[in-house]
Amino acid sequence: xxxxxxxxxxxxxxxxxxxxxxxGIVLHVVDWRQKSMVLLxxxxxxxxxxxxxxxxxxxxxxxxxxxxxxxxxxxGTAWLVVPSYIPEARAADGPExxxxxxxxxxxxxxxxxxxxxxxENDVDVLTVEELTIDSITGLRGAGLEERLPYxxxxxxQSGGGGTGxxxxxxxxxxxxxxxxxxxxxxxxxxxxxxxxxxxxxxxxIPPNLDFGAxxxxxxxxxxxxxxxxxxxxxxxxFNATHDHSAYRALLDGAFASAADQTGDxxxxxxxxxxxxxxxxxIDHILVAGGVAEQIxxxxxxxxxxxxxLATIRMDL
Numbered sequence: 001x002x003x004x005x006x007x008x009x010x011x012x013x014x015x016x017x018x019x020x021x022x023x024g025i026v027l028h029v030v031d032w033r034q035k036s037m038v039l040l041x042x043x044x045x046x047x048x049x050x051x052x053x054x055x056x057x058x059x060x061x062x063x064x065x066x067x068x069x070x071x072x073x074x075x076g077t078a079w080l081v082v083p084s085y086i087p088e089a090r091a092a093d094g095p096e097x098x099x100x101x102x103x104x105x106x107x108x109x110x111x112x113x114x115x116x117x118x119x120e121n122d123v124d125v126l127t128v129e130e131l132t133i134d135s136i137t138g139l140r141g142a143g144l145e146e147r148l149p150y151x152x153x154x155x156x157q158s159g160g161g162g163t164g165x166x167x168x169x170x171x172x173x174x175x176x177x178x179x180x181x182x183x184x185x186x187x188x189x190x191x192x193x194x195x196x197x198x199x200x201x202x203x204x205i206p207p208n209l210d211f212g213a214x215x216x217x218x219x220x221x222x223x224x225x226x227x228x229x230x231x232x233x234x235x236x237x238f239n240a241t242h243d244h245s246a247y248r249a250l251l252d253g254a255f256a257s258a259a260d261q262t263g264d265x266x267x268x269x270x271x272x273x274x275x276x277x278x279x280x281x282i283d284h285i286l287v288a289g290g291v292a293e294q295i296x297x298x299x300x301x302x303x304x305x306x307x308x309l310a311t312i313r314m315d316l
Contacts, residue, residue, distance in 0.1 A: 014057030087263035101235035107132030127235025230289025
């Protein structure tokens with residue numbers, strides 16, 4: 001009798017986990033136009049883990065037909081998730097470029113920590129969001145401009161609207177794009193071996209603050225990237241995860257996710273200032289005309305985002 005009760009409880013819990021996984025799949029697949037659904041989709045990958053949990057519980061409950069259903073749901077989850085964990089098959093044969101992307105929390109991140117990461121990892125290009133006038137002074141004092149002497153900066157007096165690009169190599173054709181609440185910018189970097197390369201730093205408004213603007217800004221980013229020829233790199237806080245169709249739309253053309261290319265899949269970057277975080281990945285590096293060879297996240301003292309660091313081999 002006790003075993004029957006245990007199996008019944010496992011069956012109920014198992015089906016609950018499977019239903020959660022189905023919800024995660026639906027949240028991932030559908031191109032949602034409602035704020036609440038987009039926000040829920042941010043954590044779709046965690047729900048999809050229910051496919052594994054559910055299958056284990058249903059097997060323990062000896063619910064064989066239910067286990068078969070769980071296997072189908074697990075297969076659907078794998079079809080969506082596994083490709084991001086398979087490394088790019090091809091290799092590039094051009095120069096190496098080390099790119100770092102960092103949101104510095106209203107300019108409050110420790111400038112010594114930011115510059116230390118740049119120095120220790122021999123970074124060539126740094127994209128920065130939430131750049132303020134005071135933080136520029138702090139980064140300069142910590143020696144950033146000695147390491148990356150070329151820069152295009154659109155800082156804010158305060159708050160999170162400022163954005164910047166720092167580079168080891170000369171920058172020209174700088175541009176601040178219309179159609180965004182915060183600064184979204186680009187420049188052409190003159191690489192000594194690869195020649196001119198486009199560098200973008202994007203920061204759409206968070207969808208929880210202004211969902212309509214975030215949706216429009218993500219479409220605007222897609223338009224900009226669709227009109228861009230390789231080689232190019234992007235460092236961004238998109239305020240979007242891999243589970244958002246608006247983010248995946250950016251990868252339909254010439255651009256690829258550096259984390260997908262290395263097979264590292266989802267890199268969790270936010271919130272980095274909580275004991276239980278980070279739990280979602282909204283900071284990304286994209287590349288067109290090259291292949292990322294390594295990627296990882298870095299803790300930046302004073303920021304609520306982990307920085308993303310990628311080593312990219314460009315095509316010749």
